Amino acid sequence: MTRVLTIEHLEQRFAVPGGTLRAVDDVTLHVERGETLGLVGESGCGKSTLARTAMRLLDPKAGTIHLGDRDITRRSQRALRADRPRMQMVFQDPFGSLNPRRRIGAVLEEALAVGRVPGPERAAARDAALERVGLAPELATRLPHELSGGQRQRVGVARALATNPELLVADEPVSALDVSVQAQLVNLLGDLGRDLGLAQLFVAHDLSVVRQIADRIAVMYLGRIVESAPTTVLFDRARHPYTRALLAAVPVPDPTQRGRTRERLQGEPPSPVAPPSGCSFHPRCPRASDRCTVEQPPLWRYPDGGLTACHHPVGATADEIAAGARDDASPRAASTEAPSADVASAD
Amino acid sequence: MSAAASGPSGHASGTASADRPLLSIADLAVDFGTVGGPVHAVREVSLDIAPGEVVALVGESGSGKSVTALTLLGLTRGPRTTVRGSATFDGLDLLVAGDRELRDIRGKRIAMVFQDPMSSLNPVLRVGVQIAEQIRAHEPVSKGEALRRAIDALREVGIPEPADRANRFPHEFSGGMRQRVMIAMALSCRPELLLADEPTTALDVTVQAQILDLLMRLRDERGMAVLLVTHDLGVVAETADRVAVMYGGRIVEEAPVEPFFADPRHPYSWGLLGSIPPMAGARPERLPTIAGTPPSPSALPDGCAFRTRCPHAFENCAALPPLVDHDPAHADRCWLPLERKQALRDLGDGRIGLAA
Structure with missing residues (x-):
C-alpha cells in the first residue's frame, strides 16, 4: 500500500479571546492510494481545520504532514505550488467556491494550466473533464449562476481533478445539496475514487453519506481522533x-x-x-x-x-x-495503560 | 385530502380522524409576480391538521413547502403575491384575515420556528427580554411576570441555568441552544399549532435528536399540533403521524407515516427513499438516484412536474395527474396503475427506490 497522505502528531491552535483554541490536538492519520478516509464529528470538532491544515491552507503549529514521501510541513507557499497539482480540494459551498464572473470553461482551463496541460490540448481536456463528472461540454460557456447547485459542485470536482491529483480532500462536499442531488454526487465521488485510484479525505457530518463512500472512518471530538476503524467495523461494533x-x-x-x-x-x-x-x-x-x-x-x-x-x-x-x-497514533500525552474490559460485553 | 378528481372522497386523518381539524387548508395556490412573469410556487394544496397531530411536509428546494407554511401566517403577503384558496383555523380563514386578526393569532395560537436561529433572533436584545416581549404582545402581564415566564420557558426547553441565560445575548449561545431559545419563544404563549420550518437542519445529529425529543414531548404534554417542514425522511419517520410530499408546488403523495414508508406510491417518493444511504445492512455499490435536479418553480414542466426526471413516465404524464385516494388516507398524484407501481419500485433486498 502506498501512503499518499501521512499526518503525524499534528497540532493546530488559534489565539482567541480568553485563551488558546486547540482545534487539532495531536492527530495522527494516513490515507492510502485508492482509499477513502471519512472524517466525522460535530461542528466545532476540528475536522475542517484538520483538512485545511493537511492541505497547508493553514500552517500547523506542530507535527508533520507528508504528501507521498515529501515532507510538506514547512515548505513555503511558493515551493508548495509544485506540490499543489498532486493535492486538491473540493469545498462545501458550490456558490462561494467558484468565481461568479468566470465562465466554467475558463475555471477549468486555469486548473489544467496548473496541472501543466499544454495550451493547445486544454480545450479537449476541459471537455473531457466536464464529461468525466457527468456534465455536457456545452456548459463551458456558462457562468456559475446559470448552473444548479449540483452542477456547480460537479464543476468543483472537475476542477479539482483537472490536475490529476493523487489526493482529494473534500470538505462537506454534498451537505449543501438537495437529497436527490446528494446521492448523485456521492455516486460520482465513489466512482472517481475507484477509477482514478484517488486517496480521498472525505470530511462530513452525515454518517450515512460517509458509510456509503468511506473505506475507513475516523471520529473526531474536541480536536482529537477518538476512534477510527474500517467502515464495517465502526458501524457494526x-x-x-x-x-x-x-x-x-x-x-x-x-x-x-x-x-x-x-x-x-x-x-x-x-x-x-x-x-x-x-x-x-x-x-x-x-x-x-x-x-x-x-x-x-x-x-x-x-x-x-x-x-x-x-x-x-x-x-x-x-x-x-x-x-x-x-497504537503509535496515540497522542503523546496519552496513558500507556490498557483499557478495562467491558464486563457487560453482551451489549 | 380533497383530491381534485377523485370526487368528494373526504379526508381521513392518520391519528385523529374523529376530531375536527385544527387547521384546514383547501386548494391553496400562491403565485409570485416576478420580472420574468408569475412564478407558481404552490398549487392545489389541501391539507388538514388535527389537534395534537404532527404532519410532515416533505420536499426539496423550490417544492413550495416553506411557502405553504409562511403563507399560513401571512408572511408571504405583498403587492406581487397572489394567494387563493382557504386556510381555516378555528373558523377564521387565515388567508383573508386582517392584519390585526392575524397578529392576535400569530405567535399566540400559531407559532413558527425557522431553520436559522441566528438570523431569527434580535442580536442586540437579551434573549429573556425577547421572549418576554413576545409574551407581552399577547397577554396583559407585567414586565416582571413576563420575564419570569420567559425563564420558565427556557427551563422547559432544557436550557441549563435559565435565569442566568435569559440575561445573555444570542451570540453567546451555541446553534443548538439558540434553536432551543427560538422554540422557547414560540412555545411561550402555549400555541395550539407550531409551524416548524426545517427546525433541525442546521444542527448536529446529537443536538437534532435532543430538539426532536423536546418537540415530541411538548406535543404529548400539551396536545400541540405541528406542521413540520423538512427534507429529511429520517426526521419524518421519527416524528410524524402523517406525511405530505411536495414536488413542483403540488402535493404528490399523502399518507399516514407507516403506510408511506412501507408502501410509497409516487415515483418521486421512491426516489427520495432510495437516495438515502442505508445505515445498516449491505452497502449498495451505487445509490439509486433521481436523475437531474429539482425544477425551478418558474420553469415547471407541463403535466406531471416530475415526468422529466421519472424513468417510468409515459404518454399520459403530459397531462396533470389528479391526487387520488387509492385507499382511505393514502393518496398520490401519478398516472401509473397501483399494481404496476408496486412492481416498479422494488429494487430487491427489500429496498425501495427509483430504478432507471
Missing part, C-alpha cells in the same frame, strides 16, 4: 461511547423503529478553549469513571483493525484488549 451516541442519533427512515430505546447524548461539546481533563468526552459520557477524569486514553488497536481511545470501550473483551496494543 463501535467501541467508543461517543461514536455509539453519534450513530444512535441519526434518524432512521423507518417509523416501525421509532419506539426503540437509544443512547441519547446530553448537552453539547464543551469549549475547545478549555477542554476537560483526561478524556475530553468524560463530562458527557455515561461510562466515565475517575480514571477518565485524569488520564487521557491512548488509541488502542484491536484485532479487527479498530482504534479506540477509551478506558471503558463498549463490548471489548479482555482477550481482545490483550491481543491489541497501544
Whole structure:
C-alpha cells in the first residue's frame, strides 16, 4: 500500500479571546492510494481545520504532514505550488467556491494550466473533464449562476481533478445539496475514487453519506481522533461511547423503529478553549469513571483493525484488549495503560 | 385530502380522524409576480391538521413547502403575491384575515420556528427580554411576570441555568441552544399549532435528536399540533403521524407515516427513499438516484412536474395527474396503475427506490 497522505502528531491552535483554541490536538492519520478516509464529528470538532491544515491552507503549529514521501510541513507557499497539482480540494459551498464572473470553461482551463496541460490540448481536456463528472461540454460557456447547485459542485470536482491529483480532500462536499442531488454526487465521488485510484479525505457530518463512500472512518471530538476503524467495523461494533451516541442519533427512515430505546447524548461539546481533563468526552459520557477524569486514553488497536481511545470501550473483551496494543497514533500525552474490559460485553 | 378528481372522497386523518381539524387548508395556490412573469410556487394544496397531530411536509428546494407554511401566517403577503384558496383555523380563514386578526393569532395560537436561529433572533436584545416581549404582545402581564415566564420557558426547553441565560445575548449561545431559545419563544404563549420550518437542519445529529425529543414531548404534554417542514425522511419517520410530499408546488403523495414508508406510491417518493444511504445492512455499490435536479418553480414542466426526471413516465404524464385516494388516507398524484407501481419500485433486498 502506498501512503499518499501521512499526518503525524499534528497540532493546530488559534489565539482567541480568553485563551488558546486547540482545534487539532495531536492527530495522527494516513490515507492510502485508492482509499477513502471519512472524517466525522460535530461542528466545532476540528475536522475542517484538520483538512485545511493537511492541505497547508493553514500552517500547523506542530507535527508533520507528508504528501507521498515529501515532507510538506514547512515548505513555503511558493515551493508548495509544485506540490499543489498532486493535492486538491473540493469545498462545501458550490456558490462561494467558484468565481461568479468566470465562465466554467475558463475555471477549468486555469486548473489544467496548473496541472501543466499544454495550451493547445486544454480545450479537449476541459471537455473531457466536464464529461468525466457527468456534465455536457456545452456548459463551458456558462457562468456559475446559470448552473444548479449540483452542477456547480460537479464543476468543483472537475476542477479539482483537472490536475490529476493523487489526493482529494473534500470538505462537506454534498451537505449543501438537495437529497436527490446528494446521492448523485456521492455516486460520482465513489466512482472517481475507484477509477482514478484517488486517496480521498472525505470530511462530513452525515454518517450515512460517509458509510456509503468511506473505506475507513475516523471520529473526531474536541480536536482529537477518538476512534477510527474500517467502515464495517465502526458501524457494526463501535467501541467508543461517543461514536455509539453519534450513530444512535441519526434518524432512521423507518417509523416501525421509532419506539426503540437509544443512547441519547446530553448537552453539547464543551469549549475547545478549555477542554476537560483526561478524556475530553468524560463530562458527557455515561461510562466515565475517575480514571477518565485524569488520564487521557491512548488509541488502542484491536484485532479487527479498530482504534479506540477509551478506558471503558463498549463490548471489548479482555482477550481482545490483550491481543491489541497501544497504537503509535496515540497522542503523546496519552496513558500507556490498557483499557478495562467491558464486563457487560453482551451489549 | 380533497383530491381534485377523485370526487368528494373526504379526508381521513392518520391519528385523529374523529376530531375536527385544527387547521384546514383547501386548494391553496400562491403565485409570485416576478420580472420574468408569475412564478407558481404552490398549487392545489389541501391539507388538514388535527389537534395534537404532527404532519410532515416533505420536499426539496423550490417544492413550495416553506411557502405553504409562511403563507399560513401571512408572511408571504405583498403587492406581487397572489394567494387563493382557504386556510381555516378555528373558523377564521387565515388567508383573508386582517392584519390585526392575524397578529392576535400569530405567535399566540400559531407559532413558527425557522431553520436559522441566528438570523431569527434580535442580536442586540437579551434573549429573556425577547421572549418576554413576545409574551407581552399577547397577554396583559407585567414586565416582571413576563420575564419570569420567559425563564420558565427556557427551563422547559432544557436550557441549563435559565435565569442566568435569559440575561445573555444570542451570540453567546451555541446553534443548538439558540434553536432551543427560538422554540422557547414560540412555545411561550402555549400555541395550539407550531409551524416548524426545517427546525433541525442546521444542527448536529446529537443536538437534532435532543430538539426532536423536546418537540415530541411538548406535543404529548400539551396536545400541540405541528406542521413540520423538512427534507429529511429520517426526521419524518421519527416524528410524524402523517406525511405530505411536495414536488413542483403540488402535493404528490399523502399518507399516514407507516403506510408511506412501507408502501410509497409516487415515483418521486421512491426516489427520495432510495437516495438515502442505508445505515445498516449491505452497502449498495451505487445509490439509486433521481436523475437531474429539482425544477425551478418558474420553469415547471407541463403535466406531471416530475415526468422529466421519472424513468417510468409515459404518454399520459403530459397531462396533470389528479391526487387520488387509492385507499382511505393514502393518496398520490401519478398516472401509473397501483399494481404496476408496486412492481416498479422494488429494487430487491427489500429496498425501495427509483430504478432507471
